[in-house]
Structure formats: structure tokens, C-alpha cells
Amino acid sequence: MKVLTANRLIDGEVVWYGTGDAWIELIDGARIARDKAGEEMLQALGKAALADNLVVDVDLIDVEQQDGRIVPTRLRERIRAAGPTNHLHHGKQARPDFAPAA
Amino acid sequence: MYRYDEFDHTFVQARVAELRDQVERRLAGEITEDQFKPLRLMNGVYLQLHAYMLRVAIPYGTLSGRQMRMLAHIARTYDKGYGHFTTRQNIQYNWPALADIPAILDDLARVEMHAIQTSGNCIRNVTADHFAGAAADEVADPRPYAEILRQWSSVHPEFSYLPRKFKIAITGAERDRAAIQVHDIGLHLKKDASGTLGFAVYVGGGQGRTPMIAKKIRDFLPEADLLAYCTAILRVYNLNGRRDNKYKARIKILVHETGTAELTRQVEAEFAHLKDGELTLPEADIRAIEAYFAPPALVARPEGDAAVTQARLDSRGFADWLGQNVTTHRHADYAAVTISLKGIGEVPGDATDTQMDAVADIAEAYGFDEIRVSHEQNLILPHVARADLKAVYDRLVEIGLATANSNLISDIIACPGLDYCALANARSIPVAQDISRRFASLERQREIGELKLKISGCINACGHHHVGHIGILGVEKKGAELYQITLGGSGDENTSIGEIVGRGFPPEELTDAIETIVDTYLALRLDGSERFIDAYRRLGAAPFKEALYAGEAKAA
Ligand code: SF4
Numbered sequence: 266m267k268v269l270t271a272n273r274l275i276d277g278e279v280v281w282y283g284t285g286d287a288w289i290e291l292i293d294g295a296r297i298a299r300d301k302a303g304e305e306m307l308q309a310l311g312k313a314a315l316a317d318n319l320v321v322d323v324d325l326i327d328v329e330q331q332d333g334r335i336v337p338t339r340l341r342e343r344i345r346a347a348g349p350t351n352h353l354h355h356g357k358q359a360r361p362d363f364a365p366a367a
Numbered sequence: 368m369y370r371y372d373e374f375d376h377t378f379v380q381a382r383v384a385e386l387r388d389q390v391e392r393r394l395a396g397e398i399t400e401d402q403f404k405p406l407r408l409m410n411g412v413y414l415q416l417h418a419y420m421l422r423v424a425i426p427y428g429t430l431s432g433r434q435m436r437m438l439a440h441i442a443r444t445y446d447k448g449y450g451h452f453t454t455r456q457n458i459q460y461n462w463p464a465l466a467d468i469p470a471i472l473d474d475l476a477r478v479e480m481h482a483i484q485t486s487g488n489c490i491r492n493v494t495a496d497h498f499a500g501a502a503a504d505e506v507a508d509p510r511p512y513a514e515i516l517r518q519w520s521s522v523h524p525e526f527s528y529l530p531r532k533f534k535i536a537i538t539g540a541e542r543d544r545a546a547i548q549v550h551d552i553g554l555h556l557k558k559d560a561s562g563t564l565g566f567a568v569y570v571g572g573g574q575g576r577t578p579m580i581a582k583k584i585r586d587f588l589p590e591a592d593l594l595a596y597c598t599a600i601l602r603v604y605n606l607n608g609r610r611d612n613k614y615k616a617r618i619k620i621l622v623h624e625t626g627t628a629e630l631t632r633q634v635e636a637e638f639a640h641l642k643d644g645e646l647t648l649p650e651a652d653i654r655a656i657e658a659y660f661a662p663p664a665l666v667a668r669p670e671g672d673a674a675v676t677q678a679r680l681d682s683r684g685f686a687d688w689l690g691q692n693v694t695t696h697r698h699a700d701y702a703a704v705t706i707s708l709k710g711i712g713e714v715p716g717d718a719t720d721t722q723m724d725a726v727a728d729i730a731e732a733y734g735f736d737e738i739r740v741s742h743e744q745n746l747i748l749p750h751v752a753r754a755d756l757k758a759v760y761d762r763l764v765e766i767g768l769a770t771a772n773s774n775l776i777s778d779i780i781a782c783p784g785l786d787y788c789a790l791a792n793a794r795s796i797p798v799a800q801d802i803s804r805r806f807a808s809l810e811r812q813r814e815i816g817e818l819k820l821k822i823s824g825c826i827n828a829c830g831h832h833h834v835g836h837i838g839i840l841g842v843e844k845k846g847a848e849l850y851q852i853t854l855g856g857s858g859d860e861n862t863s864i865g866e867i868v869g870r871g872f873p874p875e876e877l878t879d880a881i882e883t884i885v886d887t888y889l890a891l892r893l894d895g896s897e898r899f900i901d902a903y904r905r906l907g908a909a910p911f912k913e914a915l916y917a918g919e920a921k922a923a
Contacts, residue, residue, distance in 0.1 A: 275394060276464035277418035318396040322414055339846060341785060344794075345416050349786035351714055351796040355447055355462070356417050 411482030428456030571622030671753025716744030784824025793841025834858030
């Protein structure tokens with residue numbers, strides 16, 4: 266299972282490609298690729314967004330679903346999805362609409 | 368302090384204008400990321416995990432109050448109210464928007480600062496002893512030479528595309544506080560028998576994946592030959608350094624593969640062409656730069672002794688701080704103060720905008736307007752009258768920066784690690800915070816004595832773990848964080864590279880392991896005057912291995 270992530274060009278904000286076909290700021294609404302075809306489609310969308318200068322550092326990352334939530338497999342990506350673990354009031358985790366994965 | 372002349376101002380402003388144009392074109396989609404990335408990197412703009420990161424150069428770690436206030440202003444206005452001082456005597460901002468970078472650089476230029484050459488395969492910020500100009504054991508202030516090197520190396524056309532980045536460090540004392548032997552070039556400013564100034568020149572030190580101690584290739588280089596000789600070294604490196612493999616591209620590999628004798632021969636041959644040519648530094652020019660670094664007029668303040676004695680009696684906290692964070696100055700009425708950015712449980716090297724502003728105020732009121740950043744991620748007030756120490760201490764207490772732990776186990780160097788850094792394998796900061804909390808008791812820390820603990824979140828070793836008395840390296844194993852411990856490293860005049868003690872530890876076992884190492888040392892040291900590093904050199908790794916792993920071997 267994979268989702269597409271990147272940093273937004275203008276401010277570097279971590280974003281994911283969402284089910285609503287837009288780049289979103291919280292991982293929860295990310296579009297999940299469950300097979301090769303899905304991955305290829307995400308990859309193509311990422312390439313197009315890079316070419317359109319919307320995002321940079323586009324990457325397809327491994328995720329799991331836990332209690333209906335999307336949780337990245339690697340710690341690196343979990344930290345990107347939440348924010349620095351030493352500053353809990355910085356990054357996504359500081360937003361009122363952020364719901365921590367269990 | 369060095370002041371920009373008209374040329375410097377024009378140059379830096381032109382660079383800001385250039386980057387502003389590049390950023391605008393990038394945001395307008397006129398240039399691609401592939402085209403833009405090398406341009407932004409030349410101006411210190413990285414992309415990290417959560418956002419862009421801007422690395423601002425603090426030449427040889429020297430700042431005025433006005434400059435520090437501008438760093439605070441940037442933290443407040445464009446970032447999240449804090450900055451991170453690094454082992455390269457720089458400051459990094461973790462959250463700037465790309466669109467704001469030109470404005471930030473404009474603000475920096477206003478106080479004669481910039482972010483040029485804080486990235487890329489060029490000569491980086493020249494670092495120096497943080498007590499330069501104040502240290503009692505110093506032959507001469509090394510910073511004028513660092514400034515000369517800065518001017519020479521700034522956008523040097525021949526050395527802007529080296530095989531890899533290049534770092535120079537300089538010290539003016541026998542006691543090496545700038546870790547010169549783990550730099551590409553290390554310069555030790557000294558005097559020969561006749562009292563003439565010159566340098567011992569070390570080449571090919573470095574940390575990272577392949578740690579190496581620099582080799583001394585010249586015992587005494589006259590000061591006038593500084594640029595000619597450095598040019599000779601850089602030329603040999605630029606020509607012969609490996610460009611085929613990023614991991615073998617630093618000059619340390621060239622020195623290692625060529626052999627010190629042959630490399631020295633090549634450098635000397637190149638130097639023979641350059642010597643007495645246009646790179647020779649005119650005496651008048653050296654002295655002119657030196658004048659910028661003229662020490663402040665330190666008037667006699669003999670009342671300091673009585674004031675300090677009384678304040679010690681009145682305040683236990685002050686007495687502790689005085690014992691740990693105050694260093695002998697060449698002028699008996701003065702002292703150099705270390706402002707610890709290592710409060711118990713805090714992030715090593717981080718300072719808030721309010722703290723930066725307050726440090727600027729204190730420096731202006733009591734420190735002749737001088738601040739230093741140390742490679743150990745602390746701030747220094749190099750010239751404080753002993754009579755004013757209590758006032759400085761009281762102000763530091765108010766802003767939470769009076770932790771009396773300089774050179775103790777909680778004075779930890781830690782790189783940003785996986786909380787911020789795109790290259791990281793594991794976190795560094797929470798590891799430092801946890802160890803710091805475990806050893807929170809100052810009494811216990813002082814009982815342990817000098818102990819340099821350094822943490823890196825990957826093998827690039829920005830946290831200098833190879834030269835930590837205790838070094839910690841974060842790695843990723845099967846998707847989880849694991850920490851390797853090295854022992855016996857040291858980054859001073861007796862530089863040594865730490866040795867891996869055994870299998871690594873998961874985060875939840877690491878602090879216990881550190882405590883085991885410390886307890887083993889305490890049990891085995893000859894007496895309280897034998898520092899951890901000395902005990903390790905005497906005992907070797909065996910007792911530490913035994914303490915850490917013996918149970919395991921029996922169980923197995
Ligand atoms: S040592 Fe590695 S993890 Fe730490 S700052 Fe350097 S590159 Fe990043």
C-alpha cells in the first residue's frame with residue numbers, strides 16, 4: 266500500500282496527493298495505491314505536479330491502514346506526517362484538525 | 368570585529384538580488400527544480416523533512432549584539448520563534464518559506480551577514496576557537512586569518528566546484544578548541560623560536576563515513592604564505608581529488624590514498640610556483656585586517672575579585688556556574704562566559720528569539736558587544752569583567768540560560784537528526800534530551816567530571832560523534848532506530864576517533880547503556896582527577912564491553 270507525498274514548492278509544507286485529486290496537508294485523506302496500476306497512476310500524477318511546479322521531492326511511500334487511519338511504515342514518514350517529536354507544538358501535530366494516529 | 372567595506376556590501380546585495388530573481392522565476396515556473404536546486408543550495412537553502420531550511424553563516428562564530436538581534440528577528444518573523452546553532456558555528460532556521468527567503472537575506476545583509484557558501488562543494492565557513500581574542504593560552508587571535516581566508520575563498524572561481532565540500536578550522540592556542548585535526552585543513556597559529564607568527568598546517572582530517580585524523584604537512588608556515596599554501600593544497604585536491612565517488616571525494620581520502628609524504632611533496636611543488644607571487648600577504652594587509660579584531664579596551668576592574676567572592680557566598684547557583692561556565696581570560700580582571708544552550712531536557716543548540724534578544728542585550732551591557740557561537744553549540748561572551756559576572760548570571764537565570772554544565776555530560780552536541788534532517792536515519796534530539804534528564808543532577812555531573820557526549824543521526828557525523836568521549840550514532844535497522852556507541856573519541860590537540868564498543872541499542876535501552884558506561888568509569892578511575900577520556904585510554908574498551916554485554920554472552 267502506498268501514498269504519494271511531496272513538499273509544496275512555495276513554502277516546503279509536507280503534502281500528500283488526496284482522494285479529491287488535490288495536494289492536501291494531512292495524510293488522512295491521501296489517495297492509496299493498492300496495486301501496481303494504482304502506484305503507476307500516482308507516480309504519473311507526481312511527475313505532472315513536479316513539472317507544474319506545484320511540489321518538489323515527490324515520493325511514493327509505504328503505508329499501512331490501522332483502524333481506518335493511514336500510517337506510514339517508516340518512522341521518517343511518520344515524523345513528516347506529524348512534525349518534529351521534540352516540538353509537539355510545531356508541524357502538523359499542532360493543528361486543531363490533526364488527529365494523532367493511535 | 369570585521370566591518371564590510373563598500374565592496375562587501377555591494378557583493379552581498381548583488382547576491383541577494385540575484386537569488387530574489389531566481390526565486391521569483393522558480394515560483395513563476397520559469398525554471399525547474401533541477402535548475403533551481405543548485406542555485407538555492409549556493410545560498411544555503413535546503414529542503415528538509417518538514418520545510419525548507421536556511422543555513423546562515425556566522426564567520427568564525429563571531430557576532431555583535433545587533434547581528435544577534437537580527438537573528439532573533441528572523442526567527443520571530445519568518446520562522447517559529449527559534450533557531451538552531453550548529454557545530455559549524457552557523458545558525459539554521461527550520462521553517463522558512465521559500466517565498467520569504469529573499470526578504471530574510473535582505474535583513475541579514477543589513478547586518479553584514481549572508482548564507483553564501485553554507486552548502487555546495489566549495490570552501491565553507493571558516494571556523495575558529497570560540498575563545499579567540501580572550502583565551503589566556505593564546506599566541507594571537509586566529510580570526511584575522513580566518514577573515515583573510517573568508518575573503519579569499521568567497522566565490523573563488525577556481526574553488527567553487529571542488530570534488531566535495533571543504534572545511535577549514537583555525538586555532539591560536541596549543542589547546543585546540545576548534546577541532547582542527549578533523550577538518551580538511553587545520554591551522555594552528557603559533558610562534559617560532561624567533562617570535563615570528565606562522566602556522567602548523569594539518570590536512571585531510573574529517574569525520575563522516577570514513578573518519579580520519581589530519582596529517583601535519585608543515586610545522587611552520589610563515590603567515591605571509593597562508594594563501595599561497597592553502598591555494599597549493601586546494602589545487603592538488605581540485606586536480607586529483609576523486610570525482611567518481613561522492614563517498615571518496617573528500618581530501619582525507621586523497622591524502623590517505625596518495626600517502627602523506629607524496630601529498631606533501633605535491634603541495635610543496637605547487638607552493639614553490641606560488642611562493643613570493645601575488646598571493647603573498649603583504650604585512651600591511653594582515654595588520655589592517657588584524658586591526659578590525661583589536662581587543663576591546665579592557666580597563667582595570669580590580670573590584671571583581673571581591674565581588675565574585677561575595678557573590679559566591681551569597682548564591683550557590685552562581686558559585687556552581689562560576690566553577691563550570693566561566694573561563695580564564697588573558698586579562699586577570701575579566702573572564703569568558705559560556706552560555707549553555709543545553710538546559711536540562713532542552714534541545715542542544717536551540718535558542719528562542721527572546722533568548723537571542725536577551726543575549727544581545729547582555730553582550731551590549733556587559734560584554735563589549737561581542738558574542739561567539741562555539742562548535743559545541745553554546746554561546747560565548749568572550750570579554751566580561753569579573754565584577755559583572757553576577758549581573759550577567761542573574762540575567763541569564765531570567766531567560767533560562769544559566770545551566771552550569773559546560774563540558775559536563777549534559778553539555779551534549781546533537782545534530783538535528785530525524786526530527787528535521789532529510790538525510791537522517793534516526794533521531795538525535797530526543798536521545799540527547801533523555802540522557803540530559805537522566806543526568807540532571809549537577810552534583811552527579813560534576814562528580815563524573817569532563818565528559819563530551821556527541822550524537823549524530825547518521826554517518827555524516829554533523830554531531831561529531833566520532834570525536835565524542837562517548838559518541839552515539841543513529842542507524843536504521845529493520846525500519847527501527849538503533850544506536851551505536853563509540854568510546855574514546857576526542858576532538859582536541861590529542862585527537863582520536865572513537866571505537867565502536869559493540870552491538871547497538873534500541874532507543875529505550877540507550878540511556879541505561881550510557882549510565883552503565885559512566886558507572887563503569889566511576890568505579891575504575893584512579894581518582895576524581897582522571898577524566899573519562901584518560902581512564903578510557905588507560906583501560907581500553909574491555910571493561911566497558913564487559914559491563915554492557917557480559918550478561919548477554921552468558922545468556923547466549
Ligand atoms: S549527521 Fe546526518 S542526521 Fe545529523 S544533521 Fe548531519 S546529515 Fe542530518
